[in-house]
Amino acid sequence: MEIPKQFVPGEVEERIYALWEGEGHFRADPASGKPPYVIVIPPPNVTGALHTGHAMFVTLQDILIRWRRMQGYDALWLPGTDHAGIATQMVVGKELEKQGIRREDLGREAFVEKVWEWRREKGDTILRQLRRLGASCDWSRTRFTLDPDLSRAVRKAFVDLYREGLIYRGEYMVNWCPRCGTALSDLEVEHAESRGTLWTIRYPSPDGGEGVTVATTRPETMLGDTAVAVHPEDERYRSLVGRTVVLPLMNREIPVVADAMVDREFGTGAVKITPAHDPNDFEAGKRHGLPRVVVIGLDGKMTAEAGPFAGLDRYEARKAVLKRLEAEGLLVGTSVHQNAVGHCQRCDAVVEPAVSTQWFLRIEPLAEPARRAVEEGRIRIIPDHWRKVYLNWMREIHDWCISRQLWWGHRIPAFSCKACGKAAGENDPERLLVSMEDLSACPYCGGPVEQDPDVLDTWFSSQLWPFSTLGWPEETEDFRRYYPTTVMETGYDILFFWVARMIMAGLKFTGQAPFKDVFLHGLVRDEKGRKMSKTLGNVVDPLELIDTYGADAVRFTLAILCVPGTDVALDTRRMEGYRAFANKLWNAGRFVLLQCGERLPEEPHPSLLSRWDRWILAELDRTAQEVNRALEEFKFYEAADLLYHFVWHRYCDWYVEVSKVGLNGPPERKEATRYVLLSVLDGILRLLHPFMPFVTEALWEKMPGRTGRLVEAPFPAPASPPPPDGSVERLMDLITAVRTLRTEKNLPPGRMLPLHVAPLDESAAALLDESAREEVSALARVSPVRVGGEAPPGERWLPGVAGAFRFHLERPEVDGAAAAAETARLEGELKKLAAERDKFAAKLRNPAFVEKAPPEVVAKNRAILEDYERKVREVEALLRNRGA
RNA sequence: GGGCGGUUAGCUCAGCGGAAGAGCGCCUGCCUUACACGCAGGAUGGCGCGGGUUCGAAUCCCCCACCGCCCACCA
Numbered sequence: 023m024e025i026p027k028q029f030v031p032g033e034v035e036e037r038i039y040a041l042w043e044g045e046g047h048f049r050a051d052p053a054s055g056k057p058p059y060v061i062v063i064p065p066p067n068v069t070g071a072l073h074t075g076h077a078m079f080v081t082l083q084d085i086l087i088r089w090r091r092m093q094g095y096d097a098l099w100l101p102g103t104d105h106a107g108i109a110t111q112m113v114v115g116k117e118l119e120k121q122g123i124r125r126e127d128l129g130r131e132a133f134v135e136k137v138w139e140w141r142r143e144k145g146d147t148i149l150r151q152l153r154r155l156g157a158s159c160d161w162s163r164t165r166f167t168l169d170p171d172l173s174r175a176v177r178k179a180f181v182d183l184y185r186e187g188l189i190y191r192g193e194y195m196v197n198w199c200p201r202c203g204t205a206l207s208d209l210e211v212e213h214a215e216s217r218g219t220l221w222t223i224r225y226p227s228p229d230g231g232e233g234v235t236v237a238t239t240r241p242e243t244m245l246g247d248t249a250v251a252v253h254p255e256d257e258r259y260r261s262l263v264g265r266t267v268v269l270p271l272m273n274r275e276i277p278v279v280a281d282a283m284v285d286r287e288f289g290t291g292a293v294k295i296t297p298a299h300d301p302n303d304f305e306a307g308k309r310h311g312l313p314r315v316v317v318i319g320l321d322g323k324m325t326a327e328a329g330p331f332a333g334l335d336r337y338e339a340r341k342a343v344l345k346r347l348e349a350e351g352l353l354v355g356t357s358v359h360q361n362a363v364g365h366c367q368r369c370d371a372v373v374e375p376a377v378s379t380q381w382f383l384r385i386e387p388l389a390e391p392a393r394r395a396v397e398e399g400r401i402r403i404i405p406d407h408w409r410k411v412y413l414n415w416m417r418e419i420h421d422w423c424i425s426r427q428l429w430w431g432h433r434i435p436a437f438s439c440k441a442c443g444k445a446a447g448e449n450d451p452e453r454l455l456v457s458m459e460d461l462s463a464c465p466y467c468g469g470p471v472e473q474d475p476d477v478l479d480t481w482f483s484s485q486l487w488p489f490s491t492l493g494w495p496e497e498t499e500d501f502r503r504y505y506p507t508t509v510m511e512t513g514y515d516i517l518f519f520w521v522a523r524m525i526m527a528g529l530k531f532t533g534q535a536p537f538k539d540v541f542l543h544g545l546v547r548d549e550k551g552r553k554m555s556k557t558l559g560n561v562v563d564p565l566e567l568i569d570t571y572g573a574d575a576v577r578f579t580l581a582i583l584c585v586p587g588t589d590v591a592l593d594t595r596r597m598e599g600y601r602a603f604a605n606k607l608w609n610a611g612r613f614v615l616l617q618c619g620e621r622l623p624e625e626p627h628p629s630l631l632s633r634w635d636r637w638i639l640a641e642l643d644r645t646a647q648e649v650n651r652a653l654e655e656f657k658f659y660e661a662a663d664l665l666y667h668f669v670w671h672r673y674c675d676w677y678v679e680v681s682k683v684g685l686n687g688p689p690e691r692k693e694a695t696r697y698v699l700l701s702v703l704d705g706i707l708r709l710l711h712p713f714m715p716f717v718t719e720a721l722w723e724k725m726p727g728r729t730g731r732l733v734e735a736p737f738p739a740p741a742s743p744p745p746p747d748g749s750v751e752r753l754m755d756l757i758t759a760v761r762t763l764r765t766e767k768n769l770p771p772g773r774m775l776p777l778h779v780a781p782l783d784e785s786a787a788a789l790l791d792e793s794a795r796e797e798v799s800a801l802a803r804v805s806p807v808r809v810g811g812e813a814p815p816g817e818r819w820l821p822g823v824a825g826a827f828r829f830h831l832e833r834p835e836v837d838g839a840a841a842a843a844e845t846a847r848l849e850g851e852l853k854k855l856a857a858e859r860d861k862f863a864a865k866l867r868n869p870a871f872v873e874k875a876p877p878e879v880v881a882k883n884r885a886i887l888e889d890y891e892r893k894v895r896e897v898e899a900l901l902r903n904r905g906a
Numbered sequence: 907g908g909g910c911g912g913u914u915a916g917c918u919c920a921g922c923g924g925a926a927g928a929g930c931g932c933c934u935g936c937c938u939u940a941c942a943c944g945c946a947g948g949a950u951g952g953c954g955c956g957g958g959u960u961c962g963a964a965u966c967c968c969c970c971a972c973c974g975c976c977c978a979c980c981a
Contacts, residue, residue, distance in 0.1 A: 027941070195979090213978080220981085238981060251981095285980055293981050301979040362978080375979080407910070414909070415977075518977095549918070551974090582929085583919080587911075589975090591918055595930055602943035613940030659920075663928075678940075758947090764935095765947040771936050803938075803946095862925080870961035871924095879924050879962095886925060 025615065025724065029608035031572025034720045039153055042719075047091075047733045048158045050098035052503045059095035060507040061087060062488050063159065064520070065167065067106035068141050069113045072151035074546040074554065074592060075513060077564040080155045081580040082543055082658060083511050087158055088712035089653055092737035098504050099158060100491055102165035103145060107431040107480040108202055108368045114140050114430075130429050130475075137430050141166075151565060156573050156715045158733070163500070165491040167483045168432070175490035176432045176483045177458055179531060184436075184446070184456040188384045189424070191436075191447025195304040196380055196423050197364060200322030200336075201371035204427040205380050207479060208420060209519055211373050213362040220359035221344065222290060224352045225250060225267040228275055233267045234259065235354055237289030239361055240299075241347070242340040244269065245328045246317035247276055249295040251306060254280035256291055270352045271343065272329060279310045301375050320376060336374070381425035381434060381447065381476070388526040389416050395525060395535050403540045404656050405586040408514060415518055424479045431477030437461045441469020485523035488536035495531075507537045514542040541656045544589035546580075551591045562592060574714035575601035581713055582662035603666060604717045607710070610674050611721040614699045617685060622727035626694035632684065632793065635698040637750040638677040641668060642705045643743035649709055650740050665710055673702060676754065683793070683800050700726070705738050712737075749789055752825050753797065759824030760802040763831055766847075767820060776832040777804035778819070782892065786826035804831065817841045821848065821900040825889075828896050845904055852897045859890035 042048060050058075061083050066076055083099060091097035114137045115125050125133050149164065165172060183189040197206040221241050226233035234250055247269050252259035259278070266275040283306060284293050297307025298314040307314060317328040324331045324339045331339045347353040364373040393416045395401045396409060403409040425434060437455045438445035444466050446455035454465040461471050486494070488510070493501040506528070510521060521540055528536030547553055548560040555561065567576045571594075578600040583590045631639075645668040652661035677699075684695030704725065711718040711732050722732035760777060769775060777798070781787035787810070795807040819830040821844070862883055865871055872880055 025940090028943070029941095236981080240981085283980085288980060295981095300981075302981075303979090305979085359981095361981090411910070411976075418977080514976095551918080585920070588919080593918060593930075596918075598943075599929060602941090605943045606941065609941035609944085611940085616940070663920080667928085674941085675945090679945095761946060762948085766934095768935070771946075772938070858925080865924095865962080868961060872961085874961050875924070883924080 025612045027609070027612075029572075029605045029717055029720075031574060031604070031716060032569070035154070035156075035568075035573055035716050038716050038719050039156065042158065042731065042733055043153075043161070045731065047731060048099070048160050049162055050096055050160050050504070052096070052499055054096045056094055056096040058098065058504055058508070059087070059090040060098045060100070060504045061509050061511060062100045062491055062507055063102060064512045064516070065102045065104040065165075065484070065487060066148045066152075067109055068103040068145040068148070068166065069106065069110050070148050072148060072154075072564050074562055074564055076148075076152065077155060077567075077576060078543055078546050078580050078584070078590065079512060080152055080157045081577045082541070082584060083509075084155070084157050084577070084715075085581060085658060085712040086509060086511065086653070088715060088733065089737060091158070091733070092708065092711065092735060093739075094736065097158075098160055098163070100163050100165070100504075101149060101152065101157070101159035101161060102487075102491060103148065103167070104480060104484060105141075105166065105168045105431060107426060107428050107477060108204070110137060110140075111428050111430040112202070112368060125429075134429055154565065154568050154573060155577060158715075163491070167480070167487070167490075171493070171496075172483065172486075172490045173432055174458075175486050175494055176478065177435050178495045179482075179486055179527065180435055180478070181456055181458055182531070183383065185453050188387060189381060189447075190384065191379065191381050193377060193379045194382070194423075195301045195375050195377050197373045198320060198376035198378065199366040199369065199371055200320065200374055201369045202366060202428075203320065205378060205423050205425060206366060206373065207423050207481075210367045211364040212367050213364055215360060215362050218359050218361050218363070220289065220357045221353060222355040222357075223270065223294075223347055224354050225269060225276075225294075226352070228266055228268055234262060234278065234292045235290045236292045236294040238294055239359060240340070241343050242324070242331075242336055243296040243299045243317065244294055244343065245272055245324070245331060245339075246296045246298050246315040247294045248297060248307065248312040248315055249276050249310060250278045251281040251284050251293045251295050252278060252291060253284040253286045254282060256284070256286050259292060270350060271346055277310075277312075279306075279312075281306055281309065298377055299375055304375075304377065314377060316377070318374060318376070320374075320378070322371075322374065380423050381436075381474075383422040383424050383482075385419050385421050385526075388530055389419050391529045392416060392522065392526040395529060401525060401535045401538065401540060403542070405542065407587060408517060408540075408542050412517060412522060416522065422479075424482050425474075425476040426479055427475075428477050431480060432483055434474040434476050434478060435460070436474040437464075437471040438474070439464035439467060439469045439471050442467040446474065481519055481523060484520055485527040486531070488524055488528060489532055505532065505536070506534045508539070510537040510540045512540075512542065513545055515545060517542060539656075541586075543584055544587070546590045546592050549591055549593040549595075551589065562594075567594070567597065571597045571601040572604060572716070574604045574716050577715075578603065578662060578666075578713050581658045582666070584658040586656060603670065604714055606670055606674060607706070607714070608717055608721065610669070610678060611703060611707075611724070613678060614703045615721075615724050615726075617681075618696050618700050618726060620726050623693050623697040623700060626690070626697055630690055630694045631698070632691070632694070633747075633749050634677060634680050634684075634797070635694060636744070637746070638673065638698060638702055640743035640746060641672050642702050642738075643741040646705065646709055646738035647740045647743070650737075653712075662713055665706075665713065669706055669710070673706065676750075677702065679801055680797050683796050687793075707732060708735055708738055711735075752786065752789060752827075753794055755825040756827050756829070757798055757802045759822050759827075760798070760804060760829065760831060763820055763822045764802070767831075767833065769831075769833060771803065773834065774799075774803060774805040775834065777802070777807045778830040778832075779807060779809050780828045781809070782826045782828060782896070789826075817844075820844060821903070823893055823896045823900070826892075828900070841904075845901065848897055848901050848904070852894065852901065855890055855894050855897060859887065859894055862887040862890060 064079055087097045087099040197211045199206055218239050220237050220239055222235050222237045224233060224235045236250055250267055262278045263280045266277050269276050295303045295306050297303050297312050298316045299318060315327050317325055318336050319325045322336050324334045326332050331342055366373055396412060403412055435456055436446035444450055464471050488507050489505050492505050524536050575597050579597045645664055648664050649661045681695050681699055684691050707718045707722050719732045722728055781790055790809045799805045799807050818832050820833055822829050866883060866887055
């Protein structure tokens with residue numbers, strides 16, 4: 023059997039993935055009789071390309087799914103994509119613009135058809151890319167938010183909420199993106215702190231008097247002012263309340279009103295009121311019955327109401343207004359002012375508060391149960407601190423603007439009648455104008471109807487994802503079996519956007535929490551911890567990473583970097599290390615398989631196992647136990663780290679090395695060693711498979727006696743390994759000490775040197791049986807190994823101490839000049855040892871410590887002290903020997 | 907303006923009440939017949955500052971200082 027020296031991921035990944043998929047290992051089976059374990063994928067945008075965020079969730083979710091599948095669960099990982107309203111419309115819109123086609127010219131229907139074309143062409147790209155990472159999704163259940171059945175779920179949700187009065191329509195101040203031409207929810211507005219200017223403007227009295235001075239960051243909105251407000255208890259302005267001032271540039275008289283919303287300390291203590299362009303003023307306007315003058319249109323340009331400024335862009339208008347005010351001497355001051363400006367999440371344009379008629383979802387009745395579900399622990403949020411963030415947000419949550427002035431998405435199933443004027447949301451006493459089926463005539467008067475042109479916020483459909491994908495509102499077999507799902511795993515950046523809303527919707531529509539555990543991973547950043555962005559040029563393409571390092575290394579890196587509560591700094595140098603790890607495993611496998619051939623070694627009688635055999639088997643059990651525990655706690659980094667160290671630093675560095683002695687031994691020893699080598703490798707492949715599915719499956723194919731695929735092999739169950747007796751560790755100490763001495767003294771590694779070992783107690787003596795001497799000989803490259811008695815005298819013999827052993831290593835040539843250096847080295851060591859010893863001695867002399875510390879801690883410290891005391895004694899003895 | 911993280915080896919980060927850790931990097935030797943994507947060894951730390959609690963603090967509490975994030979309708 024030929025096995026290449028290096029593991030080349032590119033040569034196996036595609037083949038192995040095809041095997042898994044072709045053989046149907048990813049398909050969930052409702053009839054399996056196994057307990058279900060379900061994760062629904064956070065659906066990527068249809069038009070999206072794989073980025074590191076996707077790589078992260080694919081890695082973590084696939085680890086969970088593969089682990090549970092191997093544990094015997096009916097694991098379902100349900101994949102799919104999101105239509106991503108604004109994002110997709112923008113992408114396709116831009117693409118069409120490149121061809122010189124404007125969306126508006128195309129018209130709604132033709133445009134939407136173009137988007138569908140786009141989706142048919144490119145929509146599967148992202149899903150194919152997920153496969154490259156080894157994602158074991160059940161592709162037979164792939165869903166898309168605009169699929170007919172999912173659209174039906176969306177419609178059902180809307181209709182139910184409307185009928186219950188939880189969805190309403192009205193004219194309110196909303197966040198408006200002038201570039202995207204649509205309303206946005208609060209969450210879609212990103213606030214960016216910026217250094218702005220605070221201008222103070224004087225509004226004179228009608229009689230030409232002083233009037234009042236107001237402060238504003240947005241002078242262009244003054245054109246729409248319909249009042250000035252002061253605090254009711256502000257002495258400075260008491261006489262002005264109830265009178266009017268003249269709005270400059272517009273020459274309109276506007277009243278001065280008293281309102282407690284005014285902060286007397288800020289600015290001049292007088293606030294201009296623009297009910298049409300500021301959320302606070304909008305409310306104030308309602309309180310005081312002020313007219314709303316719209317001066318900025320939905321396109322971001324000044325309206326006819328802006329008089330001489332009509333037609334100007336809002337920022338041009340700002341400049342023009344300031345110029346005019348200055349010319350008229352009414353601009354009294356400017357100062358630097360820090361404030362947060364809202365930007366559109368999608369296009370980054372400055373969001374405009376605008377009055378418009380939109381659909382809203384009343385949130386409080388939904389939020390309350392969602393809050394309780396988390397408070398009462400029916401849903402667990404991990405890491406815990408996100409729980410607090412969730413609860414805080416849920417307490418302050420506002421109604422959700424769900425309508426979007428877009429074409430791509432779920433059209434709102436609301437109608438209005440042209441004949442009788444009845445309209446959904448406004449004048450629909452029997453709530454007939456929103457329904458599951460499209461209306462062709464007015465249910466009130468039979469007149470002609472038309473449908474609301476708006477579509478729903480993408481997140482409105484996303485919030486139904488955990489159940490709409492399983493068939494809801496139908497009681498399908500999948501829905502009954504796989505809902506509620508088990509784990510929701512996603513990035514914390516969409517906790518509010520998505521997770522919170524799924525919880526609300528799940529409880530509302532299914533009466534059940536949609537999942538039990540929410541695990542929120544950190545965001546992937548560059549190697550310096552900076553956010554990845556195109557402008558910084560530090561974006562890492564996961565596909566390139568897979569090409570360079572292999573999917574296994576990419577996954578392992580992401581997993582081992584995933585510490586709950588922390589963002590991930592993706593360092594490619596580190597990834598090199600895990601590619602090396604995959605290769606290390608590959609070569610360990612190669613060694614074992616070459617030793618065993620095609621034959622499955624016979625299971626040895628327990629009495630034939632060596633101390634190393636028992637040790638590595640126990641370590642394997644312990645590792646399996648810890649890995650299971652870590653995964654249950656979503657501590658991916660810990661599980662990965664445990665495996666890395668077990669495989670490399672215990673199995674490879676020690677067991678495989680020492681096995682070479684056993685493989686040269688008598689037949690039973692040889693057979694037992696082979697057996698242990700192979701069974702530990704078997705355990706490693708199983709444990710590592712969720713993390714590195716490709717290498718492990720590739721090696722599994724070559725394992726003698728294997729049945730089936732690793733992807734469905736049982737995961738090592740928690741076991742209780744026998745307590746370690748420490749004998750292996752003591753031999754390791756001896757071997758390491760000898761190696762250290764060798765390296766320090768620069769003794770040729772290729773040459774065997776005689777070693778003399780003096781055990782310091784009975785158990786140490788018992789340890790040094792014939793096989794131990796062979797092992798020390800092989801691993802420390804010393805020979806012969808003599809045991810017992812006093813050390814041979816003379817300067818040829820280099821002294822050392824390791825745990826319960828004193829030893830001497832013979833050097834090839836006598837180098838008289840170096841003798842003093844050896845003494846100096848030993849003296850230095852003695853000093854360090856004595857210092858440590860004194861530290862512990864002092865601690866143990868402290869009566870408070872001895873009395874109050876737990877007994878096991880005192881005992882441990884005492885053992886450490888004794889160890890140091892012995893070492894000090896031995897080194898002293900060595901020094902005396904040399905002196906003599 | 908509220909809230910939340912972080913500050914530990916040159917770099918990226920674990921540890922979160924009882925001998926300071928990992929990976930990478932660095933230094934010294936080695937092509938020892940699984941692996942040079944390797945082997946063996948080594949160096950490197952006032953655990954942000956200042957207080958407190960404790961027999962004992964990187965770990966718990968308080969204060970401060972930087973760095974970062976989230977939420978928020980103070981013009």
